[in-house]
Amino acid sequence: MPQKQRKKRHxxxxxxxxxxxxAEHKDHVWAWDFVHDRTTSGRxxxxxxxxxxxxxxxxxxxxxxxxxxxxxxxxxxxxxMTRGVPRHIRSDNGPEFIAQAIRDYLGRIGVxxxxxxxxxxxxxxxxxxxFSRLRDELLNCEEFTNLAEARWFARRRKEEHNExxxxxxxxYQTPAEFAAGLPTSAPASDGPTLQREGRLPEPESTIxxxxxxx
Numbered sequence: 001m002p003q004k005q006r007k008k009r010h011x012x013x014x015x016x017x018x019x020x021x022x023a024e025h026k027d028h029v030w031a032w033d034f035v036h037d038r039t040t041s042g043r044x045x046x047x048x049x050x051x052x053x054x055x056x057x058x059x060x061x062x063x064x065x066x067x068x069x070x071x072x073x074x075x076x077x078x079x080x081m082t083r084g085v086p087r088h089i090r091s092d093n094g095p096e097f098i099a100q101a102i103r104d105y106l107g108r109i110g111v112x113x114x115x116x117x118x119x120x121x122x123x124x125x126x127x128x129x130x131f132s133r134l135r136d137e138l139l140n141c142e143e144f145t146n147l148a149e150a151r152w153f154a155r156r157r158k159e160e161h162n163e164x165x166x167x168x169x170x171x172y173q174t175p176a177e178f179a180a181g182l183p184t185s186a187p188a189s190d191g192p193t194l195q196r197e198g199r200l201p202e203p204e205s206t207i208x209x210x211x212x213x214x
Contacts, residue, residue: 030088035131064147
Protein backbone atom coordinates (compact mmCIF):
# COMPACT_ATOMS: atom_id res chain seq x y z
CA MET A 1 0.00 0.00 0.00
CA PRO A 2 1.35 3.47 -0.82
CA GLN A 3 2.20 5.49 2.25
CA LYS A 4 0.10 8.53 2.98
CA GLN A 5 1.97 11.72 2.12
CA ARG A 6 1.92 14.47 4.71
CA LYS A 7 0.95 17.87 3.37
CA LYS A 8 3.72 20.46 3.27
CA ARG A 9 3.18 23.85 4.79
CA HIS A 10 4.60 26.69 2.73
CA UNK A 11 5.58 29.69 4.81
CA UNK A 12 5.12 32.46 2.30
CA UNK A 13 6.26 36.03 2.79
CA UNK A 14 3.99 38.95 1.88
CA UNK A 15 4.84 42.54 1.09
CA UNK A 16 5.54 43.77 4.66
CA UNK A 17 7.53 40.76 5.86
CA UNK A 18 11.10 40.99 7.11
CA UNK A 19 12.19 39.12 3.97
CA UNK A 20 10.46 41.40 1.45
CA UNK A 21 11.12 44.69 3.29
CA UNK A 22 14.60 44.23 4.73
CA ALA A 23 16.30 46.79 6.94
CA GLU A 24 19.08 48.50 4.99
CA HIS A 25 20.70 50.59 7.71
CA LYS A 26 20.46 51.55 11.37
CA ASP A 27 17.03 52.92 12.32
CA HIS A 28 15.57 51.94 8.95
CA VAL A 29 13.19 49.32 10.38
CA TRP A 30 12.26 48.76 14.00
CA ALA A 31 10.17 45.81 15.16
CA TRP A 32 8.00 45.58 18.23
CA ASP A 33 5.83 42.99 19.94
CA PHE A 34 4.34 41.94 23.27
CA VAL A 35 4.64 38.77 25.33
CA HIS A 36 2.70 37.81 28.47
CA ASP A 37 3.84 36.18 31.71
CA ARG A 38 2.81 36.03 35.39
CA THR A 39 4.35 36.47 38.80
CA THR A 40 4.43 33.63 41.32
CA SER A 41 1.18 34.97 42.79
CA GLY A 42 -0.55 34.68 39.43
CA ARG A 43 -0.71 38.40 38.67
CA UNK A 44 -0.12 39.33 35.00
CA UNK A 45 3.08 40.71 33.53
CA UNK A 46 3.15 42.23 30.08
CA UNK A 47 6.47 42.72 28.26
CA UNK A 48 7.03 45.12 25.37
CA UNK A 49 10.20 44.91 23.29
CA UNK A 50 11.36 47.23 20.50
CA UNK A 51 14.36 46.16 18.41
CA UNK A 52 16.36 47.60 15.52
CA UNK A 53 16.28 44.96 12.78
CA UNK A 54 19.56 46.09 11.21
CA UNK A 55 21.77 46.32 14.30
CA UNK A 56 19.80 43.74 16.34
CA UNK A 57 19.86 46.16 19.29
CA UNK A 58 17.14 45.94 21.90
CA UNK A 59 16.00 49.55 22.10
CA UNK A 60 13.39 49.04 24.82
CA UNK A 61 12.31 46.17 27.05
CA UNK A 62 9.51 47.29 29.32
CA UNK A 63 7.39 45.23 31.69
CA UNK A 64 4.25 46.25 33.59
CA UNK A 65 0.96 44.84 34.82
CA UNK A 66 -0.71 46.32 31.74
CA UNK A 67 0.46 48.59 28.95
CA UNK A 68 -1.75 51.59 28.27
CA UNK A 69 -1.76 53.72 25.12
CA UNK A 70 -0.19 56.53 27.14
CA UNK A 71 2.63 54.20 28.19
CA UNK A 72 3.28 53.06 24.61
CA UNK A 73 3.43 56.65 23.42
CA UNK A 74 5.75 57.63 26.26
CA UNK A 75 8.17 54.83 25.36
CA UNK A 76 8.10 55.71 21.67
CA UNK A 77 8.52 59.43 22.25
CA UNK A 78 11.49 58.89 24.58
CA UNK A 79 13.14 56.69 21.97
CA UNK A 80 12.47 59.18 19.18
CA MET A 81 13.99 61.99 21.23
CA THR A 82 17.09 60.07 22.32
CA ARG A 83 17.81 57.88 19.29
CA GLY A 84 15.92 59.38 16.35
CA VAL A 85 12.90 58.42 14.30
CA PRO A 86 12.91 55.19 12.26
CA ARG A 87 11.61 55.00 8.72
CA HIS A 88 9.40 51.97 9.43
CA ILE A 89 8.02 50.01 12.40
CA ARG A 90 7.03 46.39 11.78
CA SER A 91 4.42 44.58 13.88
CA ASP A 92 1.57 42.13 13.81
CA ASN A 93 -2.05 43.27 13.84
CA GLY A 94 -2.57 43.22 17.59
CA PRO A 95 -4.91 45.85 19.04
CA GLU A 96 -1.97 47.65 20.64
CA PHE A 97 -0.38 48.33 17.28
CA ILE A 98 -3.41 49.11 15.13
CA ALA A 99 -4.90 51.53 17.69
CA GLN A 100 -5.90 54.62 15.73
CA ALA A 101 -4.26 57.06 18.14
CA ILE A 102 -0.86 55.39 17.79
CA ARG A 103 -1.21 55.11 14.01
CA ASP A 104 -2.12 58.79 13.81
CA TYR A 105 0.90 59.78 15.91
CA LEU A 106 3.31 57.71 13.83
CA GLY A 107 1.75 59.08 10.67
CA ARG A 108 2.25 62.69 11.78
CA ILE A 109 5.93 61.97 12.42
CA GLY A 110 6.38 60.21 9.10
CA VAL A 111 6.91 56.63 10.33
CA UNK A 112 5.43 54.00 8.02
CA UNK A 113 3.80 51.05 9.80
CA UNK A 114 4.52 47.63 8.29
CA UNK A 115 1.72 45.29 9.37
CA UNK A 116 2.37 41.63 8.63
CA UNK A 117 -0.29 39.23 7.39
CA UNK A 118 -2.52 37.96 10.23
CA UNK A 119 -1.47 34.53 11.45
CA UNK A 120 2.01 34.83 9.92
CA UNK A 121 4.40 35.51 12.84
CA UNK A 122 7.43 34.47 10.74
CA UNK A 123 6.96 37.68 8.74
CA UNK A 124 8.02 39.57 11.88
CA UNK A 125 10.95 37.21 12.32
CA UNK A 126 13.32 39.49 14.23
CA UNK A 127 10.79 40.23 16.95
CA UNK A 128 9.78 36.55 17.09
CA UNK A 129 13.42 35.48 17.42
CA UNK A 130 14.04 37.99 20.22
CA PHE A 131 11.00 36.86 22.21
CA SER A 132 11.72 33.17 21.60
CA ARG A 133 15.11 33.59 23.27
CA LEU A 134 13.63 35.81 25.98
CA ARG A 135 11.10 33.13 26.87
CA ASP A 136 13.54 30.21 26.68
CA GLU A 137 16.36 31.92 28.56
CA LEU A 138 14.50 34.11 31.06
CA LEU A 139 10.73 33.77 31.37
CA ASN A 140 10.77 29.96 31.47
CA CYS A 141 13.72 29.92 33.87
CA GLU A 142 12.97 32.64 36.41
CA GLU A 143 10.04 33.09 38.78
CA PHE A 144 9.19 36.73 39.41
CA THR A 145 7.80 37.43 42.84
CA ASN A 146 6.77 41.00 41.99
CA LEU A 147 6.87 43.69 39.32
CA ALA A 148 10.03 45.34 40.65
CA GLU A 149 11.93 42.08 40.31
CA ALA A 150 10.69 41.58 36.74
CA ARG A 151 11.83 45.11 35.86
CA TRP A 152 15.31 44.43 37.25
CA PHE A 153 15.59 41.34 35.06
CA ALA A 154 14.33 43.33 32.05
CA ARG A 155 17.09 45.93 32.50
CA ARG A 156 19.70 43.20 32.92
CA ARG A 157 18.46 41.29 29.89
CA LYS A 158 18.55 44.38 27.68
CA GLU A 159 22.13 45.15 28.78
CA GLU A 160 23.25 41.56 28.25
CA HIS A 161 21.64 41.35 24.80
CA ASN A 162 23.20 44.59 23.55
CA GLU A 163 26.62 44.54 25.16
CA UNK A 164 27.58 40.97 26.03
CA UNK A 165 26.07 38.60 23.47
CA UNK A 166 27.79 38.26 20.05
CA UNK A 167 25.57 37.57 17.03
CA UNK A 168 26.75 35.41 14.14
CA UNK A 169 24.76 37.57 11.71
CA UNK A 170 26.83 40.58 12.87
CA UNK A 171 30.18 38.90 12.33
CA TYR A 172 30.19 37.71 15.95
CA GLN A 173 30.04 41.25 17.29
CA THR A 174 27.61 42.36 19.94
CA PRO A 175 24.81 44.66 18.71
CA ALA A 176 26.46 47.57 20.55
CA GLU A 177 29.83 46.91 18.89
CA PHE A 178 28.24 46.57 15.47
CA ALA A 179 26.20 49.77 15.87
CA ALA A 180 29.26 51.70 17.05
CA GLY A 181 31.05 50.91 13.81
CA LEU A 182 28.27 52.26 11.58
CA PRO A 183 27.94 55.79 10.14
CA THR A 184 26.43 58.20 12.65
CA SER A 185 23.47 59.09 10.44
CA ALA A 186 21.20 57.38 7.90
CA PRO A 187 20.93 58.59 4.28
CA ALA A 188 19.42 62.07 4.39
CA SER A 189 16.78 61.28 1.76
CA ASP A 190 15.46 58.23 3.59
CA GLY A 191 14.52 59.37 7.10
CA PRO A 192 11.30 61.16 8.04
CA THR A 193 11.33 64.94 7.65
CA LEU A 194 10.70 65.56 11.34
CA GLN A 195 13.75 63.51 12.27
CA ARG A 196 16.02 65.63 10.08
CA GLU A 197 14.53 68.84 11.47
CA GLY A 198 14.98 67.61 15.04
CA ARG A 199 11.42 68.22 16.23
CA LEU A 200 8.49 66.03 17.22
CA PRO A 201 4.78 66.73 17.65
CA GLU A 202 3.35 66.21 21.12
CA PRO A 203 1.33 62.98 21.54
CA GLU A 204 -2.35 63.67 22.05
CA SER A 205 -2.24 61.75 25.32
CA THR A 206 -5.23 63.52 26.85
CA ILE A 207 -7.59 61.39 24.78
CA UNK A 208 -6.39 58.16 26.42
CA UNK A 209 -8.24 57.16 29.57
CA UNK A 210 -8.36 53.35 29.27
CA UNK A 211 -5.71 50.69 28.63
CA UNK A 212 -5.57 49.33 25.11
CA UNK A 213 -5.19 45.82 26.42
CA UNK A 214 -4.55 44.50 29.90
